[in-house]
Amino acid sequence: MGNTENVSKATVSRMPAYLRYLKGEEGKGIGYVSSAAIAAALGVSAVGVRKDLALVSSLPGKPRFGFEIHRLIADIEKFLGYHRWTNAVIVGAGGLGRAILAYEGFENYGIHVIAAFDASPAKVGAVGGKPVYPMERLGDIAKRSGVRVAILTVPRSAAQAACDEIVRAGIPAILNFAPVYLHVPDGVTVRYEDLAVSLAALCGGSADR
Protein backbone atom coordinates (compact mmCIF):
# COMPACT_ATOMS: atom_id res chain seq x y z
CA MET A 1 0.00 0.00 0.00
CA GLY A 2 1.11 3.47 -0.84
CA ASN A 3 3.99 1.95 -2.74
CA THR A 4 4.38 4.74 -5.27
CA GLU A 5 6.42 2.59 -7.66
CA ASN A 6 5.21 -0.26 -9.87
CA VAL A 7 1.72 1.14 -10.17
CA SER A 8 0.38 0.89 -13.69
CA LYS A 9 0.05 3.97 -15.82
CA ALA A 10 -3.63 3.20 -16.38
CA THR A 11 -4.21 3.24 -12.64
CA VAL A 12 -2.44 6.57 -12.21
CA SER A 13 -4.52 8.10 -14.98
CA ARG A 14 -7.74 7.20 -13.19
CA MET A 15 -6.74 8.74 -9.87
CA PRO A 16 -7.75 12.33 -10.71
CA ALA A 17 -11.26 11.12 -11.58
CA TYR A 18 -11.55 9.29 -8.25
CA LEU A 19 -10.31 12.36 -6.46
CA ARG A 20 -12.84 14.64 -8.13
CA TYR A 21 -15.68 12.29 -7.31
CA LEU A 22 -14.59 11.77 -3.71
CA LYS A 23 -14.28 15.49 -3.06
CA GLY A 24 -17.80 15.98 -4.36
CA GLU A 25 -19.15 13.32 -2.00
CA GLU A 26 -17.08 14.67 0.87
CA GLY A 27 -18.71 18.05 0.28
CA LYS A 28 -22.09 16.46 0.85
CA GLY A 29 -20.99 15.25 4.25
CA ILE A 30 -20.75 11.57 3.36
CA GLY A 31 -18.21 9.63 5.41
CA TYR A 32 -17.82 6.31 3.63
CA VAL A 33 -18.21 5.27 0.03
CA SER A 34 -18.26 1.81 -1.56
CA SER A 35 -16.32 0.75 -4.60
CA ALA A 36 -19.66 -0.01 -6.26
CA ALA A 37 -20.86 3.58 -5.78
CA ILE A 38 -17.66 5.01 -7.24
CA ALA A 39 -17.82 2.57 -10.13
CA ALA A 40 -21.43 3.40 -10.96
CA ALA A 41 -20.79 7.15 -10.89
CA LEU A 42 -17.70 6.95 -13.06
CA GLY A 43 -18.92 4.25 -15.40
CA VAL A 44 -16.16 1.74 -14.66
CA SER A 45 -16.03 -1.64 -12.92
CA ALA A 46 -16.15 -2.00 -9.14
CA VAL A 47 -13.37 -4.56 -9.06
CA GLY A 48 -11.15 -2.20 -10.98
CA VAL A 49 -11.86 0.54 -8.48
CA ARG A 50 -10.98 -1.72 -5.56
CA LYS A 51 -7.78 -2.78 -7.21
CA ASP A 52 -6.77 0.80 -7.90
CA LEU A 53 -7.59 1.97 -4.41
CA ALA A 54 -5.78 -0.94 -2.78
CA LEU A 55 -2.59 0.35 -4.39
CA VAL A 56 -2.75 3.82 -2.90
CA SER A 57 -4.81 3.66 0.26
CA SER A 58 -3.10 3.49 3.62
CA LEU A 59 -6.13 1.84 5.21
CA PRO A 60 -8.02 -1.07 3.69
CA GLY A 61 -11.71 -0.64 2.91
CA LYS A 62 -14.13 -1.93 5.50
CA PRO A 63 -16.49 -4.68 4.42
CA ARG A 64 -20.07 -3.47 4.69
CA PHE A 65 -19.01 0.22 4.78
CA GLY A 66 -16.51 0.82 2.04
CA PHE A 67 -13.71 3.38 2.15
CA GLU A 68 -13.28 6.30 4.51
CA ILE A 69 -13.53 9.33 2.25
CA HIS A 70 -11.25 11.79 4.09
CA ARG A 71 -8.49 9.27 4.39
CA LEU A 72 -8.81 8.21 0.78
CA ILE A 73 -8.61 11.78 -0.49
CA ALA A 74 -5.47 12.40 1.54
CA ASP A 75 -3.92 9.17 0.28
CA ILE A 76 -4.62 9.89 -3.38
CA GLU A 77 -3.32 13.44 -3.09
CA LYS A 78 -0.19 12.17 -1.49
CA PHE A 79 0.19 9.52 -4.14
CA LEU A 80 -0.19 12.05 -6.95
CA GLY A 81 2.38 14.28 -5.35
CA TYR A 82 0.13 17.23 -4.70
CA HIS A 83 2.08 17.90 -1.54
CA ARG A 84 5.48 18.53 -3.08
CA TRP A 85 5.40 22.09 -4.35
CA THR A 86 6.34 22.95 -7.90
CA ASN A 87 6.93 26.39 -9.37
CA ALA A 88 5.50 27.11 -12.82
CA VAL A 89 5.48 30.05 -15.21
CA ILE A 90 3.32 31.09 -18.13
CA VAL A 91 4.93 32.02 -21.43
CA GLY A 92 2.62 34.21 -23.52
CA ALA A 93 0.38 36.71 -21.74
CA GLY A 94 -2.43 36.88 -24.31
CA GLY A 95 -6.04 36.00 -23.55
CA LEU A 96 -5.47 32.39 -22.63
CA GLY A 97 -2.26 33.08 -20.71
CA ARG A 98 -3.90 35.79 -18.63
CA ALA A 99 -6.90 33.61 -17.92
CA ILE A 100 -4.65 30.84 -16.64
CA LEU A 101 -2.58 33.30 -14.63
CA ALA A 102 -5.76 34.44 -12.89
CA TYR A 103 -7.04 30.87 -12.42
CA GLU A 104 -7.44 30.00 -8.76
CA GLY A 105 -7.33 26.25 -8.73
CA PHE A 106 -3.63 25.41 -9.01
CA GLU A 107 -2.70 25.83 -5.39
CA ASN A 108 -4.75 22.75 -4.48
CA TYR A 109 -2.45 20.68 -6.61
CA GLY A 110 0.83 21.84 -5.21
CA ILE A 111 1.56 24.20 -8.05
CA HIS A 112 2.64 27.83 -7.70
CA VAL A 113 2.23 29.81 -10.90
CA ILE A 114 4.71 32.52 -10.03
CA ALA A 115 4.71 34.78 -13.10
CA ALA A 116 4.05 35.21 -16.80
CA PHE A 117 6.41 36.29 -19.58
CA ASP A 118 5.70 38.01 -22.87
CA ALA A 119 7.79 39.28 -25.77
CA SER A 120 5.61 42.35 -26.18
CA PRO A 121 6.48 45.26 -23.83
CA ALA A 122 2.81 46.29 -23.91
CA LYS A 123 1.85 43.15 -22.00
CA VAL A 124 4.38 43.63 -19.21
CA GLY A 125 2.88 44.58 -15.85
CA ALA A 126 0.63 42.44 -13.67
CA VAL A 127 -2.53 40.36 -13.85
CA GLY A 128 -4.51 39.38 -10.79
CA GLY A 129 -1.65 40.32 -8.50
CA LYS A 130 0.93 38.28 -10.44
CA PRO A 131 3.74 39.85 -12.43
CA VAL A 132 4.16 39.75 -16.23
CA TYR A 133 7.83 40.10 -17.14
CA PRO A 134 9.53 40.70 -20.49
CA MET A 135 10.69 37.53 -22.18
CA GLU A 136 14.39 38.34 -21.66
CA ARG A 137 14.06 37.71 -17.95
CA LEU A 138 12.81 34.13 -18.31
CA GLY A 139 16.16 32.36 -17.90
CA ASP A 140 17.14 34.53 -14.98
CA ILE A 141 13.94 34.10 -12.99
CA ALA A 142 13.48 30.44 -13.90
CA LYS A 143 16.88 29.61 -12.49
CA ARG A 144 16.50 31.70 -9.37
CA SER A 145 13.10 30.26 -8.51
CA GLY A 146 13.74 26.70 -9.62
CA VAL A 147 10.88 26.72 -12.12
CA ARG A 148 10.05 23.19 -13.23
CA VAL A 149 7.15 23.73 -15.64
CA ALA A 150 6.32 26.26 -18.35
CA ILE A 151 2.79 26.74 -19.65
CA LEU A 152 3.07 27.78 -23.28
CA THR A 153 0.20 29.99 -24.48
CA VAL A 154 1.68 31.96 -27.38
CA PRO A 155 0.11 31.95 -30.86
CA ARG A 156 0.91 29.04 -33.12
CA SER A 157 3.49 30.95 -35.17
CA ALA A 158 5.55 31.92 -32.12
CA ALA A 159 5.40 28.57 -30.39
CA GLN A 160 8.66 26.92 -31.51
CA ALA A 161 10.74 30.03 -30.83
CA ALA A 162 9.22 30.43 -27.38
CA CYS A 163 9.75 26.73 -26.75
CA ASP A 164 13.44 27.13 -27.57
CA GLU A 165 13.70 29.91 -25.03
CA ILE A 166 12.04 27.77 -22.41
CA VAL A 167 14.52 24.98 -23.09
CA ARG A 168 17.40 27.44 -22.93
CA ALA A 169 16.11 28.60 -19.56
CA GLY A 170 16.55 25.05 -18.30
CA ILE A 171 12.88 24.31 -17.66
CA PRO A 172 12.34 20.56 -18.12
CA ALA A 173 8.58 20.32 -18.73
CA ILE A 174 6.20 22.19 -21.03
CA LEU A 175 2.43 22.21 -21.10
CA ASN A 176 1.75 23.34 -24.65
CA PHE A 177 -1.53 24.99 -25.64
CA ALA A 178 -0.40 25.94 -29.13
CA PRO A 179 -1.68 23.44 -31.71
CA VAL A 180 1.83 22.77 -33.01
CA TYR A 181 4.30 19.93 -32.76
CA LEU A 182 7.31 21.12 -30.77
CA HIS A 183 10.88 20.00 -31.33
CA VAL A 184 12.66 19.60 -28.01
CA PRO A 185 15.90 17.92 -26.95
CA ASP A 186 15.93 14.72 -24.93
CA GLY A 187 15.20 15.28 -21.28
CA VAL A 188 12.47 17.83 -21.93
CA THR A 189 8.87 16.63 -21.66
CA VAL A 190 6.05 18.19 -23.65
CA ARG A 191 2.40 17.63 -22.95
CA TYR A 192 -0.05 18.77 -25.60
CA GLU A 193 -3.19 20.38 -24.30
CA ASP A 194 -4.95 20.97 -27.55
CA LEU A 195 -8.39 22.36 -26.81
CA ALA A 196 -9.60 21.66 -30.29
CA VAL A 197 -8.57 18.02 -30.06
CA SER A 198 -10.34 17.62 -26.75
CA LEU A 199 -13.46 19.08 -28.25
CA ALA A 200 -13.24 16.96 -31.36
CA ALA A 201 -12.76 13.81 -29.29
CA LEU A 202 -15.91 14.66 -27.41
CA CYS A 203 -17.93 14.98 -30.61
CA GLY A 204 -16.58 11.94 -32.43
CA GLY A 205 -19.32 9.72 -31.06
CA SER A 206 -20.55 10.43 -27.58
CA ALA A 207 -20.09 7.00 -26.04
CA ASP A 208 -16.65 5.87 -27.12
CA ARG A 209 -13.79 7.86 -28.56
Next chain:
Amino acid sequence: MGNTENVSKATVSRMPAYLRYLKGEEGKGIGYVSSAAIAAALGVSAVGVRKDLALVSSLPGKPRFGFEIHRLIADIEKFLGYHRWTNAVIVGAGGLGRAILAYEGFENYGIHVIAAFDASPAKVGAVGGKPVYPMERLGDIAKRSGVRVAILTVPRSAAQAACDEIVRAGIPAILNFAPVYLHVPDGVTVRYEDLAVSLAALCGGSADR
Protein backbone atom coordinates in the same frame (compact mmCIF):
# COMPACT_ATOMS: atom_id res chain seq x y z
CA MET B 1 -8.23 0.70 -44.65
CA GLY B 2 -10.18 3.71 -43.56
CA ASN B 3 -12.53 1.32 -41.77
CA THR B 4 -13.62 3.70 -39.06
CA GLU B 5 -14.97 0.89 -36.86
CA ASN B 6 -13.05 -1.71 -34.87
CA VAL B 7 -10.04 0.53 -34.44
CA SER B 8 -8.65 0.36 -30.93
CA LYS B 9 -9.11 3.26 -28.56
CA ALA B 10 -5.37 3.42 -28.03
CA THR B 11 -4.84 3.90 -31.75
CA VAL B 12 -7.43 6.67 -31.94
CA SER B 13 -5.80 8.47 -29.05
CA ARG B 14 -2.47 8.59 -30.87
CA MET B 15 -3.86 10.07 -34.07
CA PRO B 16 -3.81 13.71 -32.95
CA ALA B 17 -0.12 13.41 -32.15
CA TYR B 18 0.63 11.99 -35.59
CA LEU B 19 -1.40 14.76 -37.16
CA ARG B 20 0.47 17.47 -35.30
CA TYR B 21 3.82 16.03 -36.26
CA LEU B 22 2.86 15.51 -39.90
CA LYS B 23 1.57 19.05 -40.27
CA GLY B 24 4.86 20.34 -38.90
CA GLU B 25 6.84 18.33 -41.44
CA GLU B 26 4.47 19.30 -44.23
CA GLY B 27 5.14 22.93 -43.37
CA LYS B 28 8.84 22.32 -44.01
CA GLY B 29 8.06 21.12 -47.53
CA ILE B 30 8.79 17.46 -46.91
CA GLY B 31 6.82 15.09 -49.15
CA TYR B 32 7.35 11.65 -47.61
CA VAL B 33 8.01 10.48 -44.09
CA SER B 34 8.98 7.05 -42.77
CA SER B 35 7.42 5.29 -39.82
CA ALA B 36 10.86 5.29 -38.21
CA ALA B 37 11.07 9.09 -38.40
CA ILE B 38 7.63 9.53 -36.86
CA ALA B 39 8.44 7.00 -34.17
CA ALA B 40 11.72 8.69 -33.25
CA ALA B 41 10.12 12.13 -33.04
CA LEU B 42 7.21 10.97 -30.92
CA GLY B 43 9.13 8.52 -28.79
CA VAL B 44 7.12 5.44 -29.74
CA SER B 45 7.86 2.27 -31.71
CA ALA B 46 8.01 2.24 -35.52
CA VAL B 47 6.00 -0.95 -35.81
CA GLY B 48 3.26 0.59 -33.74
CA VAL B 49 3.21 3.61 -36.02
CA ARG B 50 2.91 1.44 -39.12
CA LYS B 51 0.11 -0.55 -37.59
CA ASP B 52 -1.78 2.58 -36.62
CA LEU B 53 -1.33 4.20 -40.01
CA ALA B 54 -2.35 1.04 -41.88
CA LEU B 55 -5.74 1.32 -40.21
CA VAL B 56 -6.50 4.82 -41.44
CA SER B 57 -4.49 5.45 -44.58
CA SER B 58 -6.13 5.09 -47.96
CA LEU B 59 -2.81 4.39 -49.64
CA PRO B 60 -0.19 1.98 -48.30
CA GLY B 61 3.26 3.32 -47.47
CA LYS B 62 5.91 2.89 -50.12
CA PRO B 63 8.92 0.78 -49.22
CA ARG B 64 12.05 2.89 -49.39
CA PHE B 65 10.06 6.18 -49.19
CA GLY B 66 7.51 5.90 -46.45
CA PHE B 67 4.15 7.64 -46.38
CA GLU B 68 2.95 10.52 -48.52
CA ILE B 69 2.42 13.33 -46.04
CA HIS B 70 -0.44 15.24 -47.72
CA ARG B 71 -2.45 12.12 -48.23
CA LEU B 72 -1.83 10.90 -44.71
CA ILE B 73 -2.95 14.19 -43.18
CA ALA B 74 -6.16 14.13 -45.19
CA ASP B 75 -6.80 10.51 -44.19
CA ILE B 76 -6.28 11.12 -40.48
CA GLU B 77 -8.46 14.22 -40.51
CA LYS B 78 -11.17 12.30 -42.25
CA PHE B 79 -10.82 9.45 -39.81
CA LEU B 80 -11.09 11.77 -36.81
CA GLY B 81 -14.18 13.36 -38.27
CA TYR B 82 -12.77 16.85 -38.66
CA HIS B 83 -14.87 17.23 -41.78
CA ARG B 84 -18.30 16.85 -40.21
CA TRP B 85 -19.13 20.19 -38.66
CA THR B 86 -20.22 20.51 -35.07
CA ASN B 87 -21.68 23.55 -33.32
CA ALA B 88 -20.43 24.33 -29.83
CA VAL B 89 -21.16 26.98 -27.22
CA ILE B 90 -19.32 28.32 -24.18
CA VAL B 91 -21.07 28.52 -20.83
CA GLY B 92 -19.38 31.05 -18.56
CA ALA B 93 -17.91 34.19 -20.10
CA GLY B 94 -15.22 34.88 -17.51
CA GLY B 95 -11.51 35.06 -18.29
CA LEU B 96 -11.14 31.52 -19.51
CA GLY B 97 -14.42 31.48 -21.41
CA ARG B 98 -13.59 34.69 -23.24
CA ALA B 99 -10.11 33.44 -24.10
CA ILE B 100 -11.58 30.28 -25.60
CA LEU B 101 -14.24 32.26 -27.43
CA ALA B 102 -11.50 34.32 -29.05
CA TYR B 103 -9.34 31.26 -29.78
CA GLU B 104 -8.79 30.82 -33.50
CA GLY B 105 -7.90 27.18 -33.83
CA PHE B 106 -11.23 25.39 -33.66
CA GLU B 107 -12.29 25.83 -37.25
CA ASN B 108 -9.52 23.48 -38.39
CA TYR B 109 -11.18 20.72 -36.44
CA GLY B 110 -14.67 21.09 -37.80
CA ILE B 111 -15.94 22.96 -34.77
CA HIS B 112 -17.91 26.20 -34.84
CA VAL B 113 -18.03 27.93 -31.48
CA ILE B 114 -21.11 29.98 -32.16
CA ALA B 115 -21.68 31.90 -28.93
CA ALA B 116 -21.11 32.20 -25.19
CA PHE B 117 -23.65 32.40 -22.36
CA ASP B 118 -23.37 33.97 -18.92
CA ALA B 119 -25.68 34.41 -15.96
CA SER B 120 -24.39 37.91 -15.27
CA PRO B 121 -26.00 40.68 -17.38
CA ALA B 122 -22.73 42.61 -17.19
CA LYS B 123 -21.00 39.98 -19.33
CA VAL B 124 -23.60 40.01 -22.11
CA GLY B 125 -22.45 41.59 -25.36
CA ALA B 126 -19.76 40.32 -27.69
CA VAL B 127 -16.14 39.11 -27.65
CA GLY B 128 -14.01 38.94 -30.76
CA GLY B 129 -17.05 39.27 -32.99
CA LYS B 130 -18.97 36.48 -31.24
CA PRO B 131 -22.09 37.09 -29.16
CA VAL B 132 -22.41 36.58 -25.41
CA TYR B 133 -26.03 35.88 -24.49
CA PRO B 134 -27.80 35.74 -21.13
CA MET B 135 -28.07 32.26 -19.71
CA GLU B 136 -31.85 32.12 -20.20
CA ARG B 137 -31.42 31.89 -23.94
CA LEU B 138 -29.27 28.73 -23.86
CA GLY B 139 -32.06 26.20 -24.44
CA ASP B 140 -33.59 28.24 -27.17
CA ILE B 141 -30.41 28.83 -29.18
CA ALA B 142 -29.00 25.37 -28.55
CA LYS B 143 -32.08 23.77 -30.05
CA ARG B 144 -32.31 26.13 -32.99
CA SER B 145 -28.66 25.72 -33.95
CA GLY B 146 -28.32 22.04 -33.11
CA VAL B 147 -25.53 22.60 -30.59
CA ARG B 148 -23.81 19.33 -29.74
CA VAL B 149 -21.11 20.44 -27.30
CA ALA B 150 -20.93 22.87 -24.39
CA ILE B 151 -17.65 24.17 -23.02
CA LEU B 152 -18.14 24.79 -19.32
CA THR B 153 -15.94 27.57 -17.91
CA VAL B 154 -17.84 28.86 -14.88
CA PRO B 155 -16.30 28.97 -11.38
CA ARG B 156 -16.30 25.78 -9.37
CA SER B 157 -19.27 26.78 -7.21
CA ALA B 158 -21.52 27.43 -10.21
CA ALA B 159 -20.55 24.36 -12.19
CA GLN B 160 -23.23 21.83 -11.24
CA ALA B 161 -26.06 24.34 -11.69
CA ALA B 162 -24.73 25.40 -15.09
CA CYS B 163 -24.28 21.75 -16.01
CA ASP B 164 -27.93 21.09 -15.20
CA GLU B 165 -28.95 23.91 -17.50
CA ILE B 166 -26.83 22.49 -20.28
CA VAL B 167 -28.46 19.11 -19.85
CA ARG B 168 -31.89 20.71 -19.84
CA ALA B 169 -30.99 22.46 -23.09
CA GLY B 170 -30.50 19.03 -24.63
CA ILE B 171 -26.77 19.33 -25.29
CA PRO B 172 -25.26 15.82 -25.12
CA ALA B 173 -21.57 16.54 -24.51
CA ILE B 174 -19.73 18.77 -22.03
CA LEU B 175 -16.10 19.79 -21.92
CA ASN B 176 -15.69 20.75 -18.28
CA PHE B 177 -12.94 23.13 -17.14
CA ALA B 178 -14.25 23.47 -13.59
CA PRO B 179 -12.35 21.19 -11.20
CA VAL B 180 -15.54 19.52 -10.01
CA TYR B 181 -17.18 16.17 -10.51
CA LEU B 182 -20.43 16.68 -12.42
CA HIS B 183 -23.57 14.61 -11.99
CA VAL B 184 -25.22 14.02 -15.35
CA PRO B 185 -27.92 11.64 -16.57
CA ASP B 186 -27.11 8.71 -18.84
CA GLY B 187 -26.60 9.73 -22.42
CA VAL B 188 -24.62 12.86 -21.55
CA THR B 189 -20.83 12.68 -21.88
CA VAL B 190 -18.51 14.75 -19.75
CA ARG B 191 -14.86 15.23 -20.45
CA TYR B 192 -12.76 16.76 -17.68
CA GLU B 193 -10.16 19.23 -18.82
CA ASP B 194 -8.60 20.03 -15.53
CA LEU B 195 -5.64 22.33 -16.11
CA ALA B 196 -4.24 21.67 -12.69
CA VAL B 197 -4.30 17.91 -13.22
CA SER B 198 -2.51 18.26 -16.54
CA LEU B 199 0.13 20.36 -14.88
CA ALA B 200 0.49 18.02 -11.96
CA ALA B 201 0.83 15.03 -14.28
CA LEU B 202 3.64 16.82 -16.04
CA CYS B 203 5.53 17.41 -12.82
CA GLY B 204 5.04 14.01 -11.23
CA GLY B 205 8.26 12.69 -12.73
CA SER B 206 9.30 14.00 -16.09
CA ALA B 207 9.71 10.72 -17.94
CA ASP B 208 6.59 8.79 -17.11
CA ARG B 209 3.38 9.95 -15.51
Next chain:
DNA sequence: TAGATTGTTAATCGATTAACAATC
Protein backbone atom coordinates in the same frame (compact mmCIF):
# COMPACT_ATOMS: atom_id res chain seq x y z
C1' DT C 1 20.61 -5.70 -57.95
C1' DA C 2 20.94 -4.21 -53.07
C1' DG C 3 18.93 -1.96 -49.43
C1' DA C 4 15.60 0.44 -46.97
C1' DT C 5 11.16 0.27 -45.50
C1' DT C 6 6.78 -1.68 -45.56
C1' DG C 7 2.79 -4.96 -43.80
C1' DT C 8 1.67 -9.25 -41.30
C1' DT C 9 1.82 -13.32 -38.40
C1' DA C 10 3.12 -15.13 -33.97
C1' DA C 11 4.72 -14.30 -29.18
C1' DT C 12 4.86 -11.44 -25.23
C1' DC C 13 3.29 -8.42 -22.15
C1' DG C 14 -0.01 -5.84 -19.34
C1' DA C 15 -4.52 -4.74 -17.86
C1' DT C 16 -9.28 -6.00 -17.11
C1' DT C 17 -12.78 -9.17 -15.78
C1' DA C 18 -14.66 -13.26 -13.42
C1' DA C 19 -14.93 -16.17 -9.46
C1' DC C 20 -14.64 -16.73 -4.67
C1' DA C 21 -12.96 -16.84 0.00
C1' DA C 22 -12.28 -13.44 3.88
C1' DT C 23 -14.24 -10.03 6.99
C1' DC C 24 -16.72 -6.67 9.55
Next chain:
DNA sequence: TAGATTGTTAATCGATTAACAATC
Protein backbone atom coordinates in the same frame (compact mmCIF):
# COMPACT_ATOMS: atom_id res chain seq x y z
C1' DT D 1 -26.01 -14.62 12.51
C1' DA D 2 -26.78 -12.90 7.73
C1' DG D 3 -25.44 -9.93 4.30
C1' DA D 4 -22.89 -6.58 2.09
C1' DT D 5 -18.58 -5.46 0.65
C1' DT D 6 -13.86 -6.22 0.61
C1' DG D 7 -9.15 -8.20 -1.37
C1' DT D 8 -6.99 -11.85 -4.17
C1' DT D 9 -6.11 -15.58 -7.37
C1' DA D 10 -6.93 -17.32 -11.94
C1' DA D 11 -8.73 -16.58 -16.69
C1' DT D 12 -9.65 -13.55 -20.41
C1' DC D 13 -8.94 -9.99 -23.22
C1' DG D 14 -6.45 -6.45 -25.82
C1' DA D 15 -2.40 -4.09 -27.15
C1' DT D 16 2.50 -4.00 -27.94
C1' DT D 17 6.70 -6.04 -29.48
C1' DA D 18 9.54 -9.33 -32.11
C1' DA D 19 10.52 -11.75 -36.29
C1' DC D 20 10.35 -11.99 -41.11
C1' DA D 21 8.70 -12.17 -45.80
C1' DA D 22 7.14 -8.76 -49.42
C1' DT D 23 8.11 -4.73 -52.24
C1' DC D 24 9.63 -0.66 -54.52
